[in-house]
Amino acid sequence: MSGESMNWETLGFDYIKTDKRFLSTWRDGAWQPGELTEDNVLHISEGSTALHYGQQCFEGLKAYRCKDGSINLFRPDQNAARMQRSCSRLLMPHVPTEMFIEACKEVVRANERFIPPYGTGGALYLRPFVIGVGDNIGVRTAPEFIFSVFCLPVGAYFKGGLKPHNFKISSYDRAAPNGTGAAKVGGNYAASLMPGAEAKKQNFADAIYLDPQTHSKIEEVGSANFFAITANNEFITPQSPSVLPGITRLSLIELAGSRLGLKVIEGDVFVDRLGDFVEAGACGTAAVISPIGGIEYNDQLHVFHSLEDVGPVTVRLYNELTGIQTGDVEAPEGWIVKV
Template identity: 35%
Template sequence: MNIKTEKRAPAELKARPNENELGFGKIFTDHMLVMAYDAARGWHEPEVRPYAPFSLDPAAMVLHYGQAIFEGLKAYRGQDDGIYLFRPLANLERMNRSAARMCMPQLSVETAFAGLQALLRVDADWVPRADGASLYIRPTMVATEAGLGVRPAKEYLFFIIMSPVGAYYPEGFNPVKIFVTDTYVRAVAGGVGEAKTAGNYAASIMAAVEAQKQGFTQVLWLDARERRYVEEVGTMNIFFVFRDRIITPPLSGSILPGITRDSVLHLLADWGLPVEERQIAIDEVLAASENGELLEVFGTGTAAVISPVGSLHYRGQDCLINQGKTGELAQRLFAELTAIQHGRAADPYGWVIRL
């Protein structure tokens, strides 16, 4: 499809923020990509246009029945001043899997990616040059048909907005403190836990707020049936580094199949490090920490890339990980992934696309 472009007038362009004070998700670029769908025409009229509010009918079905999915990826500024995307097609393919689970229409990955590239070219100056900063990209799909009744909508809106960001966590790359909850559950196999749908995140907010009030950065979720087995952190998949192996929970239908998680698994395999994708009970984690077998813990995700975990808090007890310091493997993975993402290192996997 032809992608129409309407640029904001030069006098209306936003002032550029201080790249060393970006935070996360607070500032948005001048433009966005928008594309509509209806049952008769399918996806049509993709357009890059000035960033602005949408007008939705009060009966728009997303507001009542929650058909909303999204993705998160980043654009990076390379040393050659080029713009690099890390596995963008994997994000769009995962979005289609989320769409299928939520009975929403499939995107043409080719068209969506062409639209993303067109948007990036218009707002290329927004990709930060500061160390550690990047341009966060949020593709989203919502049901816009006006109507009441629990069924798949017949009209949808796909859009992409972008935000220059710094570190996701206030700690930056320093280890974070994690609260392990067995009071609340996030998802169960057979539900929508493996889809990147808005309701999953709404359901996680109460536990996150309670954890943050106690001084913790994020929540570690346990399985919904037994509340025993580790699943994922609120915004990350999780890895446990033992003396003789690395363990991460399997993709069993209740956790998000993270693209950074998959990238880490590829790197670990190429480095010859033994990895087990299996259930791991929180009691096994705590026992391994107590007897010195657990060396480090880290999370993986687009927002933070690699996030070392300094402590776990479970049932009133604190479990210190690696003396609260960043582990060697987390540091190595972070250095390797960020070097690939910025075009500084060889990319044998074909993960990076230069704009």
Template identity: 40%
Template sequence: MQINVTQAPENRRRQKPKDGEKLGFGNRFSDHMFLMDYSQGTGWRDARIVPYGPLSLAPSAMVLHYGQEIFEGMKAYYARDGAICLFRPDRNAERMNRSAARMCLPEIPVEDQLAALRALVRLDREWIPRGEGASLYIRPTMIGTEEGLGVRPSAEVLFFIITGPVGAYYARGFDPVRILVEERYVRAAKGGVGEAKTGGNYAASLLAAKNAKAQGFDQVLWLDAERRSFVEEVGTMNIFFMLRGELVTPPLAGSILPGVTRDTVLTLAREWKIPVAERPVGIDEVLKGAVDGTLSEAFGSGTAAVISPVGSFSCRGQEVAVNGGKAGDLAARFFREISGIQYGEIEDRHRWIHRVE
């Protein structure tokens, strides 16, 4: 894939974060973005990197009316030896294509996605922060851009990638989060688009998340749409429970996102000889386990936070602590291992790291 590059002139360069500056998450963006267009019958064309700036869309662009949109999230890091690294970007690219198929959008060959990522990160390498736990967040996105009203797949599509420097997803870092179990609203149902990384899933979650935060909680735990009895996932993470000595997580049954970090945790757990089960998990089992101690810890997994320990669950008006409200040893071990691999401090036994030369 040939990529044409137009660099931002010096007088249009954006202010880079200073060394040691405390970074938030998702509120600053780099100098450039990658764009590529698609037309039915022609295919993908005009791969280019241009200065970061507004997109031009018609008011009748189909994405604005019918939500035909998907995205991904990953990070670039400076390893301790100075190399720029991406963590399992091939898995994100594969998931992008699965999401595209579900949302009637065109797929992009994995190698072309990776070439675009590498070219953009290489150009904006000075934006990668070097502080502990900091990284360059990468957001590939695909939208239907055809002008027209009528419920059908868009014949014209835009794929773009933007990046920006980020710190920890939660301002409190690795401190355990408080989670409200959502019993009224649902995020997704089997047969729907819950397993695709599409914006509508997140739009459906906003009201419940807003209500939870107004009550002092950090996240929402979603239950199944049919019975409101089985755990699905947290708003921005897959969820794991250490129940009676076994690491348990809900199965990929069509309504939850198949997380790259989720797969990483499962791979490491099996390597460490930890009993693992991907099975339905009842919320009553979780709450009972928190009370009687058979639930020794719980944590979320995702690109943004990597591993986030859970300090408590609130359900039916009662809040129960997990592990006394403290981060568990297993969550800490996964966090150290995954972060260590990402930053080049621990051997990459699985060849998960892709270096940007």
């Protein structure tokens, strides 16, 4: 499938093989010079720690086509920093920030024909990852590692505009109290597959996870961060050592305070006090913001702004952030890297 023959309007969030991906191997204490390759199949040892012990982490970020034809990467330095934190947690070597950003740029340039045009709502999604590989069987850090970045075009998350979705409080835990919740590692997502599937079977968009220690506070929405707006113009998002520090979350925190004049609070979001909030949403790279219409807890659906319409503050946050990403709104310093 070529970029020229794609129907940009029907793009979803599905794997599409693009032309090139970046690949580098860590051995003998250093990352080897990386290269672009057409091969989308990894050849790794059957004893790789990534396969047996979950020694791997990943990132997600997007490249956007601007009105003037240029290409924006949104805050790749933050993704690099988060991947370094994930690598530290799993005893893997850091990918230096400069190497990370340059690899992303190379992949975007090599697959430029797959970038959805400006105005379609689509973007080029980048998936950097680090995995432990090499001949091994003991529970220990791997002898070698692979760092790779591949990409695929993705469509507008909401066909026909922003729409509220309903979510269900899960009885499952996403991560342990002192576990790997703050690292972007596959094990957290494996743990979410069953509760997510159960929620979707009951016609909810996804599961919402409470804090693993007390099960009294909202932590995450599916694989996204939670935020809420109060009637007093406060922007509130959970603060917890087991919440993944999202780049979209970080950006909304900064924009809510500096551009919308909201009071920003990072703290506890008690599930029995949902009535304190007039709007709520989930934020992450894929959707930017998924407005939350209602949350089911103890068999009761708590409705926020509306089950049909998106709240005004959520709309303003969404427009501000997506405008920055596509170059239509002036970005805070350092947020945009031109490819």
